Structure formats: structure tokens, C-alpha cells
Amino acid sequence: MKDYSVKLSGVTKVFEDEFTAVDKVFLSIEQGEFFSLLGPSGCGKTTILRMIAGFEEPTSGVIFLNGRDISKTPPHKREVNTIFQNYALFPHLTVFENIAFSLRLRKKAEREVKNEVGKMVELSRLFGQENKYPHQLSGGQKQRVAIARALVNKPSVLLLDEPLAALDAKLRQHMLVELDNIHDEVGITFIYVTHDQNEAMSISDHLAVMNEGKIVQKGDPIEVYESPRNAFVANFIGETNFFVGEVAKTEGEYLLLRTTAFGDIWCYMDREVAEGTRIEVSLRPEKVKISKSRPRGDHKLRLNILEGTVDETIYLGNHTKYTVQTRESYMKSFKQHARYLLDEEIIEWKDRVYLWWFADDSYLLQETGGARSDEQK
Amino acid sequence: METRKTIGKRRFSSLVTLGVFLLLYIPIVSLIVLSFNSARQGVMWTGFTLNWYVRLFSSPDIWRSFMNTVIVALVASTVATIIGTLSAIGIYWYRFKSRKYFQILIYTPLIIPDILMGVSMLIFFAALKVPLGLGTVIIAHITFCISYVTIVVITRLEDFDYSVVEAARDLGARSFQVFVKVIIPIIVPGIVAGFLLSVTLSVDDFVITFFVAGPGATTLPLRIYSMIKFGVSPVINALSTLLIGGTLMTALLARRFRKLIIG
Numbered sequence: 030m031k032d033y034s035v036k037l038s039g040v041t042k043v044f045e046d047e048f049t050a051v052d053k054v055f056l057s058i059e060q061g062e063f064f065s066l067l068g069p070s071g072c073g074k075t076t077i078l079r080m081i082a083g084f085e086e087p088t089s090g091v092i093f094l095n096g097r098d099i100s101k102t103p104p105h106k107r108e109v110n111t112i113f114q115n116y117a118l119f120p121h122l123t124v125f126e127n128i129a130f131s132l133r134l135r136k137k138a139e140r141e142v143k144n145e146v147g148k149m150v151e152l153s154r155l156f157g158q159e160n161k162y163p164h165q166l167s168g169g170q171k172q173r174v175a176i177a178r179a180l181v182n183k184p185s186v187l188l189l190d191e192p193l194a195a196l197d198a199k200l201r202q203h204m205l206v207e208l209d210n211i212h213d214e215v216g217i218t219f220i221y222v223t224h225d226q227n228e229a230m231s232i233s234d235h236l237a238v239m240n241e242g243k244i245v246q247k248g249d250p251i252e253v254y255e256s257p258r259n260a261f262v263a264n265f266i267g268e269t270n271f272f273v274g275e276v277a278k279t280e281g282e283y284l285l286l287r288t289t290a291f292g293d294i295w296c297y298m299d300r301e302v303a304e305g306t307r308i309e310v311s312l313r314p315e316k317v318k319i320s321k322s323r324p325r326g327d328h329k330l331r332l333n334i335l336e337g338t339v340d341e342t343i344y345l346g347n348h349t350k351y352t353v354q355t356r357e358s359y360m361k362s363f364k365q366h367a368r369y370l371l372d373e374e375i376i377e378w379k380d381r382v383y384l385w386w387f388a389d390d391s392y393l394l395q396e397t398g399g400a401r402s403d404e405q406k
Numbered sequence: 407m408e409t410r411k412t413i414g415k416r417r418f419s420s421l422v423t424l425g426v427f428l429l430l431y432i433p434i435v436s437l438i439v440l441s442f443n444s445a446r447q448g449v450m451w452t453g454f455t456l457n458w459y460v461r462l463f464s465s466p467d468i469w470r471s472f473m474n475t476v477i478v479a480l481v482a483s484t485v486a487t488i489i490g491t492l493s494a495i496g497i498y499w500y501r502f503k504s505r506k507y508f509q510i511l512i513y514t515p516l517i518i519p520d521i522l523m524g525v526s527m528l529i530f531f532a533a534l535k536v537p538l539g540l541g542t543v544i545i546a547h548i549t550f551c552i553s554y555v556t557i558v559v560i561t562r563l564e565d566f567d568y569s570v571v572e573a574a575r576d577l578g579a580r581s582f583q584v585f586v587k588v589i590i591p592i593i594v595p596g597i598v599a600g601f602l603l604s605v606t607l608s609v610d611d612f613v614i615t616f617f618v619a620g621p622g623a624t625t626l627p628l629r630i631y632s633m634i635k636f637g638v639s640p641v642i643n644a645l646s647t648l649l650i651g652g653t654l655m656t657a658l659l660a661r662r663f664r665k666l667i668i669g
Binding site: 082083084103104105106109110111114115117118120121130131134178179182214288379 | 567569571572573575577578579580582587588591592616648
């Protein structure tokens with residue numbers, strides 16, 4: 030218990046209009062880790078954050094901070110601080126006064142205030158901005174002030190509510206790296222709420238994917254990406270191809286999946302599945318090879334081959350996203366380019382192509398329901 | 407073709423603008439000019455004089471009503487600003503059962519005709535046997551000023567990002583500290599604007615004051631009215647000119663203050 034920074038035990042939040050925003054959530058966040066809550070808007074991730082901060086009270090369940098029940102503690106008495114989506118800087122105060130706000134509330138000596146604010150200015154690289162007002166700052170600078178203002182308190186947990194949502198793509202990448210550096214430097218727990226899977230994947234030690242008030246899957250980014258629990262996770266984190274069908278037969282570690290949209294497909298079986306069971310399988314598009322000539326090999330090598338016509342190509346410089354129309358459905362294949370112009374086969378719209386992958390490349394979803402193999406078009 | 411049409415349109419709109427300005431300001435300008443006219447009656451210019459201003463300042467009656475007006479305006483505006491600001495915060499941020507009715511009650515004085523307000527208050531004071539005087543005038547002014555302050559402050563609150571309040575609480579501020587250190591400083595331009603609006607409304611009010619003012623509670627508008635009953639004296643022009651000057655200065659002050667706060 031002591032090792033956990035924040036722990037949620039069966040936390041539920043039902044709003045006055047009887048909307049259940051958070052539904053019996055259990056969550057343990059370790060000391061000092063960068064933890065992300067990831068999910069579409071309205072999934073309850075922000076509500077969880079607001080309950081940890083103290084802006085909302087759980088309808089039932091208990092929230093622990095460093096092993097102490099804080100469910101009923103008002104926000105100003107919690108050792109957590111929040112970075113708000115729109116920064117929420119005090120418009121009537123300068124950068125210095127914004128950062129010094131909490132220190133002055135606690136009647137710190139002015140020398141100490143100067144000293145502490147100075148450290149924060151250094152940490153968040155705000156030199157020379159101390160006397161500006163928030164409306165004179167750029168988005169990135171406002172963000173830094175918000176970080177400095179929250180960290181000056183030395184909280185044991187920092188809560189970040191979609192802090193990068195208001196920034197443009199380039200700056201967002203930059204701030205993400207900076208956040209990561211700050212996290213390494215201060216070493217406290219960061220809880221990060223986002224709907225952006227790239228942000229969550231690149232920065233988190235662990236993440237929880239949420240949907241409709243429930244946590245669907247928890248794990249480190251690799252786990253969640255490579256072994257999604259169900260179709261929702263597979264779809265929300267990255268793109269994927271789904272196969273839905275019945276197990277026709279099993280052979281050792283492999284099973285033959287009979288689908289209506291793609292025919293028979295060999296899949297790796299990481300758990301026992303009885304013949305005749307209806308299952309869902311996820312296959313990441315980057316694992317699907319695409320070529321104009323038919324690859325050698327067959328089902329004996331557990332190689333799956335599909336034929337189709339290129340329906341759509343999205344060239345993105347370092348890779349291309351292909352959508353291929355197979356017999357009755359569509360499949361996605363991503364191809365990484367190294368020497369695109371020199372010696373790679375150029376595949377264009379309407380080309381006849383072969384898609385192929387090994388049975389080991391696909392992953393059996395643990396929960397069925399939600400996946401439709403033809404939902405891409 | 408296009409340009410000629412636009413020019414024609416432009417000329418028309420500048421003519422209308424000019425007409426509106428003339429209509430609005432000719433009476434005021436002529437009043438100011440006449441206050442320096444030595445003629446006792448009529449509009450013929452017979453020479454420059456400050457005589458009417460001297461007469462104005464040497465009249466004890468006018469001084470008394472001037473002081474009455476100042477007292478009423480300051481006291482009523484201060485009280486109305488405090489109540490109005492709190493009611494604006496209440497209406498805008500808090501969700502309580504009777505919120506809607508409360509809001510209607512606050513706004514009603516804006517649409518009720520002044521004469522009804524005046525009469526009903528007179529009846530009310532009479533029923534409670536409250537002696538009419540400065541006190542009743544102040545109470546009456548407070549009631550209609552509250553509505554204006556509330557509206558002005560609510561407009562300010564509409565630009566107010568509530569997460570700033572949460573940020574303050576998050577950073578360790580108790581409710582009272584949030585109010586004093588964050589909410590008040592941010593909405594202070596609205597509060598000041600509401601206060602100054604109250605002052606001008608209070609100085610200006612005739613109808614309601616007429617009903618609830620007792621003996622010895624004559625304000626400037628009432629004084630002007632009673633003076634006019636004995637014919638339009640140029641002293642009235644002088645008094646009006648000073649009133650206009652005062653109001654204008656208040657408005658400029660408000661502007662200046664706003665700029666100072668917003669930066």
C-alpha cells in the first residue's frame with residue numbers, strides 16, 4: 030500500500046443528472062511514475078483526475094494518496110496540483126506572482142519565495158518572462174508557467190488535464206519532451222489525461238485505456254499496443270485489421286479461423302480455444318506485407334496470403350498507408366520506406382497486390398464484441 | 407458602378423450620423439453656451455458672464471440639494487455595488503432552487519416603469535410608517551441600482567474562466583482567499599463600472615426620488631424641477647452644465663480605470 034502514490038478503490042461518480050461518469054474504477058499508480066489515462070472524450074478520464082484533485086467527490090469508493098484516504102479532503106489540503114487544459118493562469122498577476130501564488134498563501138518569507146520561484150523559472154525555462162502578464166505570453170510559455178506554478182508547491186502528485194491540447198502539433202512534440210525531462214528531474218508522480226494515443230504511448234510508464242467510465246485495459250505502452258484486450262483498445266490505440274469468425278480447427282499452437290470476409294486465416298493461439306468458438310483477432314497493419322508478386326510459401330509455413338486491389342494510398346514520406354480491397358472487405362497495410370525511389374517496388378492505386386503475414390503476427394482478443402471486420406469502409 | 411454605389415451609400419450614412427449627432431448635442435451645446443449668456447431671458451446673445459455661476463454657488467438651497475445628491479449617490483451606489491456584485495456571483499456560479507426567480511426579481515426593476523416603482527415605494531413606506539427623507543431616497547436608489555450592478559458584473563463574469571477558481575483552490579487557497587485574491591481582482595473593472603453607472607443613475611433620477619423624498623431631502627433634479635416652476639432661469643443652465651461636466655468626468659474616470667486594470 031505504501032508504495033502506491035495514488036490508489037482508487039471502487040471509485041464511482043454519478044452526476045446529478047444520473048449520468049455515470051466513472052464506474053467502479055480500481056487503479057494503482059506507483060510512486061514517481063508517469064501514468065496516463067487515455068480515452069475518447071466523455072470516457073470519464075477527466076472526472077477521475079478531478080476527483081483526485083478534489084474538485085469532485087466520488088459517489089462511492091475511496092481515493093488514497095500515499096496510503097491516506099483523501100476522498101473527503103478539500104482540494105486546498107491535498108498534496109496534489111493540477112495543470113489545467115486552458116492553463117487557468119491568474120490574468121491579473123505577473124508570471125512571477127502566478128508562480129509565487131501558493132508560496133505567498135502559505136506566508137513564506139519573501140526571500141524564500143524569490144528563491145523558490147527562481148528555481149521554477151529555471152526548471153521551466155522562463156528566464157526574462159517574470160514580469161509579463163499571461164496575455165503577453167505564447168501558448169507554450171503559458172504552459173510552462175502553469176507547470177512552474179503547480180510544481181513550486183512540491184506536490185507529491187502532479188495532475189495534467191490534456192495540457193497540450195491547445196498547442197500546435199510541432200510545439201506539442203516539443204513540450205512532450207520537456208514534460209518528460211521535468212518528470213525525470215522532479216521525480217514525482219505524474220498523472221496525465223489525454224485522448225491522444227501518441228502522447229500517451231510516447232511518454233507513459235503505464236497507461237490505462239478508458240471507455241464509458243470503465244478502465245478497459247491497463248499496462249505499459251508495449252503491452253497495450255501489442256496485446257490489446259478487446260476491439261475498442263485495438264482500435265483506439267493505433268490502427269488495426271480485425272478478423273471475426275469461428276475456429277474451424279486447431280493444430281498445435283495455431284488455429285484456423287473461418288471468416289466470411291477474408292476466408293480461412295491462420296492465427297497464433299496464445300490460449301486454449303475450443304473448435305467452433307467465435308473469436309476476434311487483431312492484426313496491426315504494419316505487420317501486413319504488401320507486394321505485386323505472389324510471395325513464396327503457403328499455409329504449411331502458417332503464412333496467410335490475400336489477393337486484392339489497391340483502393341487507397343496515403344503517402345506519408347517515411348511510410349505509406351495502403352487500403353486494399355480484398356474479395357469482400359478491406360485491409361490496411363502500412364509499409365515503411367527506406368529507399369523508396371531507388372530500389373523499392375512502387376505500388377499505386379488500382380494495382381493488383383498480394384497481402385501476406387505470418388500467423389504469429391496476429392493477436393487473439395481476450396474479449397469479443399465490438400469488432401467488425403468490414404468496418405473500415 | 408460598384409464604387410459609385412458605395413460612395414453614395416457612404417454619403418448617406420455619414421449624413422444620418424451627422425443628423426443624429428446634431429439632434430443629440432445641439433440642445434446640450436446650446437445649454438452650455440446659454441449658461442454663459444448675460445441675458446436674463448430668451449436665447450439672444452448679449453454678452454459673456456459668469457454671473458449665473460456665482461449666483462448658483464451662493465445659493466444655500468442649491469448647495470444643500472447638491473450635498474443631498476452626493477450623499478445619496480455615494481451611499482446608494484456603494485451598497486448597491488456590494489449587493490449587486492454578490493448577487494451576480496450567486497446567479498452566475500451557483501445552482502440553487504430559486505435561482506431563476508431570484509434572477510427575475512433582480513432584473514424586474516429594469517423594466518418596471520419608474521413611476522410605478524416610485525408609487526409602490528411610497529405606498530410601502532407609508533404602510534410601514536417610515537418617515538420620508540434622505541433614508542427613503544437612499545433605499546429607493548439602492549433597489550434600482552442593484553439591478554444595473556448585477557448586470558454589469560455578470561457580463562464581466564461571462565469572460566471569467568472558472569478553472570481559475572479551481573486553480574486557486576488547487577494551489578491551497580481557502581474559499582475566502584479565492585474570493586479576495588482571485589475573484590475580486592479579476593472582476594474589479596466590472597464592479598467599478600457598475601459603481602460608476604449607479605452613481606450616474608442615482609444623480610440623474612427624478613421620478614422615483616420625487617415620490618419618496620421627504621422635506622429636506624431635495625436632490626438636484628428635484629431642485630431643478632422646482633426652480634423651473636418659477637420660469638427657466640439661466641442658473642439652471644449653469645447647474646446643468648456643471649452636472650454634464652461631472653458626469654463626463656465620471657465616465658472618463660471609468661475609462662481610465664478600465665485601461666489601468668486591463669493594461
